[in-house]
Each structure stands twice: as C-alpha cells, then as structure tokens.
Amino acid sequence: xxxxxxxxxxxxxxxxxxxxxxxxxxxxxxxxxxxxxxxxxxxxxxxxxxxxxxxxxxxxxxxxxxxxxxxxxxxxxxxxxxxxxxxxxxxxxxxxxxxxxxxxxxxxxxxxxxxxxxxxxxxxxxxxxxxxxxxxxxxxxxxxxxxxxxxxxxxxxxxxxxxxxxxxxxxxxxxxxxxxxxxxxxxxxxxxxxxxxxxxxxxxxxxxxxxxxxxxxxxxxxxxxxxxxxxxxxxxxxxxxxxxxxxxxxxxxxxxxxxxxxxxxxxxxxxxxxxxxxxxxxxxxxxxxxxxxxxxxxxxxxxxxxxxxxxxxxxxxxxxxxxxxxxxxxxxxxxxxxxxxxxxxxxxxxxxxxxxxxxxxxxxxxxxxxxxxxxxxxxxxxxxxxxxxxxxxxxxxxxxxxxxxxxxxxxxxxxxxxxxxxxxxxxxxx
Numbered sequence: 401x402x403x404x405x406x407x408x409x410x411x412x413x414x415x416x417x418x419x420x421x422x423x424x425x426x427x428x429x430x431x432x433x434x435x436x437x438x439x440x441x442x443x444x445x446x447x448x449x450x451x452x453x454x455x456x457x458x459x460x461x462x463x464x465x466x467x468x469x470x471x472x473x474x475x476x477x478x479x480x481x482x483x484x485x486x487x488x489x490x491x492x493x494x495x496x497x498x499x500x501x502x503x504x505x506x507x508x509x510x511x512x513x514x515x516x517x518x519x520x521x522x523x524x525x526x527x528x529x530x531x532x533x534x535x536x537x538x539x540x541x542x543x544x545x546x547x548x549x550x551x552x553x554x555x556x557x558x559x560x561x562x563x564x565x566x567x568x569x570x571x572x573x574x575x576x577x578x579x580x581x582x583x584x585x586x587x588x589x590x591x592x593x594x595x596x597x598x599x600x601x602x603x604x605x606x607x608x609x610x611x612x613x614x615x616x617x618x619x620x621x622x623x624x625x626x627x628x629x630x631x632x633x634x635x636x637x638x639x640x641x642x643x644x645x646x647x648x649x650x651x652x653x654x655x656x657x658x659x660x661x662x663x664x665x666x667x668x669x670x671x672x673x674x675x676x677x678x679x680x681x682x683x684x685x686x687x688x689x690x691x692x693x694x695x696x697x698x699x700x701x702x703x704x705x706x707x708x709x710x711x712x713x714x715x716x717x718x719x720x721x722x723x724x725x726x727x728x729x730x731x732x733x734x735x736x737x738x739x740x741x742x743x744x745x746x747x748x749x750x751x752x753x754x755x756x757x758x759x760x761x762x763x764x765x766x767x768x769x770x771x772x773x774x775x776x777x778x779x780x781x782x783x784x785x786x787x788x789x790x791x792x793x794x795x796x797x798x799x800x801x802x803x804x805x806x807x808x809x810x811x812x813x814x815x816x817x818x819x820x821x822x823x824x825x826x827x828x829x830x
Contacts, residue, residue: 467564468573471620475577478619479612480676484584487577488555497545500557501538504550508594509534520723520759523770523813524735525796526651533652539644540656546572549579551588556580567625574620578613586683600689600706600728603658607693608686611663612679615671618664651734658730662693669696690730691752707754707775714760714822719769723759728752732774736788739795748788751781753807762816769819772811782807 468489476483492500509517514533521527541548546569547558556576564570582588588609595602645653666687670678678700687693691704698704706728713721727735729752737745754775761768776782786802786809793800793813800813801820812823 464562464564467570471564471570471573472577474620474624475574475616476581478574478623479578479581479616480680481581481585483581487580488553490553490555490557491560492557494559494561497559498538498542501541501545502534505534505537507552509596513596516722516761519761519768520725520757521651523723523759523768524727524731524757525738525792526731526734527649531649536648536652540648540652542644547576549576549583551579551583551593554580554583567621570624571617571621575613575617578616579609582609582612582683591686597724598726599731600726603655603728603730604687604690604693606659607663607666607690608682609663610659611665611667611693612683614660614664615667651731654734658690658693662690662730666693666696666699670700673700690728691750694729695750704753706752709754709756709773709775711756711758711771711773713758714771716760716822719760719762719819719822721758722761722768723757725757726755727757728755732785736785736792739791740788744784744788748781748784751777751784753777760819762819767814767816767819769814769816769823770811771823774809774811776807776809779807782809785809 468487472483472487505514511534518527518531518533522529522531527533547556547562549556556579558573558576562569562573564573579588591605591609592598592601593605593609645656648656667679670682674681687699687703689704689706691706692699695704711724729749732749732752732755733745736748740748752774755773757770757772759768759770774782774785776785782804786804789800789802789809789811798813799815799817799820800811803810803812812820814820
C-alpha cells in the first residue's frame with residue numbers, strides 16, 4: 401500500500417511537472433506572439449504618424465483652392481442648391497479673430513445697448529449683476545469658431561493656416577458653405593437675425609439657419625469621410641477647449657448652443673419629412689418663435705401663431721425704459737427652472753402663446769423694475785405659470801406681484817416699492 405502511495409505521489413509529481421513545463425512553454429510561445437504583435441503595431445504607429453505629419457504640412461495655395469472647390473461642389477449637391485456666384489473667402493490670422501469678433505458685435509450693438517440688455521437679463525435672474533456681455537459673447541465665439549459666414553459682406557471668414565487635411569476641417573467648411581448657399585438662394589439679409597427687441601424671433605431664425613447647416617455637415621461627414629483620419633477626428637474633438645463655454649452664464653451658453661443643438665433637431669425633422677424641399681419651404685416661410693423650433697412636429701402641421709402683446713410704457717422722470725423684448729418658450733424655460741423641477745420647467749412653457757417685457761431702471765445702476773406680460777394657450781397653463789413664478793420670486797427673494805386674467809398673466813417686480821405704485825397707475829405724466 402505504501403509503494404502504491406509512493407508511485408501515486410511520483411505520478412502526480414510527474415504530471416504536475418509536465419503540466420508546469422507545458423504551461424511555461426505556452427507562456428513563452430504567447431510572449432513571442434505578443435512581442436511580434438507589439439512590433440507590428442509599433443510599425444503601424446510609425447507609418448500612421450508619418451502620414452499625419454505629411455498631412456499637416458501646409459498645402460500649396462492651388463491645392464487648397466482645389467480642395468475648397470471640391471467641398472463646394474459636394475456641399476451644393478448635398479443641399480440641392482446651386483452656387484450662383486463664386487464664394488468670397490476672407491482669410492485672417494487666428495490672432496486677429498478676437499478683434500474681428502469684437503468689431504462684428506460692435507457693428508450691431510453699442511456699449512449702452514449691451515449694458516442695458518445685460519441689466520434686463522439680470523432682472524430675470526438670467527445673468528449675474530454686472531455681467532460684461534461683450535466679453536462673454538466674444539469669449540464664447542472666440543473659443544468655438546473655426547470659420548464663419550458674414551451675410552452683410554457675403555463673405556466666408558476662415559484662417560490663413562487652415563490646411564483642410566482633416567475630416568473635421570472639411571466638414572466645418574461645408575457648414576459655412578451651406579450659409580453661403582442659403583445667402584445666395586434666400587438672401588439672409590432679409591431674415592430677422594439682428595432684430596434687437598425680439599430675442600425669440602432672432603433665436604428661432606438662427607436655429608433654422610444653423611440647424612440646416614449642421615444637418616448638412618453631418619451628411620457631408622457620413623458621405624465623404626476618410627476612414628484613415630477618424631482617430632484624428634476623435635482626438636481633436638476630445639481635445640477641444642471648452643473652458644469658456646463651461647464658465648459662461650448658463651443662459652448665455654444655451655443661447656449660443658440652441659441654434660446648433662435644437663436647430664439640428666428641427667432641421668433633421670424637416671429633412672426626414674420632406675428632404676431638402678422641406679428645408680427650402682421653411683426658408684421661404686420661416687419659423688417665428690422658439691416654440692416652432694422646440695416642437696418641429698407641430699411646426700410641420702400647425703405652426704405657432706404667438707399673440708402680439710403691447711406693454712404700456714410707463715412715463716416717469718425717475719424711471720427710464722432700458723429693455724423691451726420677448727423671451728419666448730426657450731427663455732421662459734430658463735426663468736422657471738430656477739425654482740421648479742425639470743419637468744415643470746419644460747412642460748409649463750409648452751403652453752406659451754406670447755410674451756413681452758419692459759425693464760426700467762431708476763437712476764444709473766439703480767434698482768430695476770420689470771413688467772412682463774405673458775399669454776398662454778389655456779387657463780390651466782396660465783395658472784400653472786402663475787404658481788411657478790411665485791416660486792421663482794420666493795427663491796430669488798424678490799418682491800413680485802402677479803395678476804392673472806384668463807389666459808394672461810402679468811408679472812410686476814422690483815426691489816423698489818415706488819415702482820409698484822408707478823406700474824399700477826400704468827402711466828404717470830412727466
């Protein structure tokens with residue numbers, strides 16, 4: 401029996417040693433295979449790096465011109481619109497971008513206008529007191545802009561050192577070229593992009609224009625992508641600097657993004673329903689409010705017809721009118737979300753049917769007073785808005801008085817009691 405156990409022990413030991421030897425052999429074999437694979441990958445990496453380096457070398461001017469023409473043709477075919485005249489390119493240095501952006505903003509808004517607009521948004525709690533809107537706008541666009549189209553000049557601004565070697569650079573150019581097509585076929589100067597007393601209309605118009613171009617560039621990418629450069633595209637997207645975007649007041653950030661994000665969804669809904677013809681029809685009869693953009697299915701069947709609202713102007717030597725504008729469904733969402741949950745902040749404004757506000761200021765940098773008249777689809781939405789705004793006022797710790805008459809709710813608020821007496825009388829002779 402003892403010999404049996406000794407033989408069994410030797411047999412187990414032999415099998416164990418054999419197994420260990422086989423395992424060691426397998427590990428050595430796998431290690432050799434792994435070394436070969438690493439060497440192969442390293443060779444591919446060097447070849448890919450060489451291709452990237454070659455692609456990053458500045459192309460000759462004539463090569464750049466040929467590439468632009470190729471992308472122009474591709475963009476025109478995808479959008480189904482012709483270039484009626486050659487595209488006018490304006491090449492600038494990247495260091496000049498901020499100067500150009502400041503110039504463009506100042507062409508539209510004076511310093512006093514920007515200051516008054518900022519104070520008006522502050523009255524709603526949408527931007528902090530003393531916010532420098534010029535700095536915010538230029539910083540946001542300066543961080544995000546790679547090229548832009550100016551309808552006033554009928555010119556496409558881009559950088560002198562733009563190589564057009566990556567998928568992303570070409571895709572972004574197709575976006576801006578879509579604006580050139582829109583301009584040449586529908587005349588963008590006729591659109592209310594620069595209206596100063598109706599943010600809702602301007603934002604809806606911008607969403608149509610940018611949404612159309614965003615859908616087009618996505619289609620361009622899908623149809624013209626160079627697969628060998630996809631990893632470079634991913635790296636560029638992940639490495640994009642968005643610090644200014646994150647630091648900006650949420651309302652300003654979302655106003656910047658809205659034409660691209662919501663505009664893309666709007667334009668895609670139109671394109672899916674009727675192709676480029678549906679998009680062309682929208683340019684011939686454009687949306688008039690962000691409610692149309694936020695609900696494209698409704699726009700396709702029964703577009704919104706906001707109620708026209710006039711807010712009586714208060715006459716006073718002490719209180720000066722500094723703001724007269726419309727928030728729309730988009731802006732109303734932001735006002736409500738401060739004191740309501742995401743569901744209420746989204747569903748209540750869906751019943752929006754028009755609004756208009758006046759903001760007054762007492763003295764220079766003194767207290768402000770707000771009169772905001774809103775219209776709703778039905779009594780229930782009006783009641784829901786009234787209840788929600790009371791929560792907003794309580795959360796912000798501001799004095800507000802609300803009056804509801806059927807589908808209309810008027811908000812009057814100020815930190816100065818004298819404003820309520822003035823606004824209640826509606827008009828005070830000078």
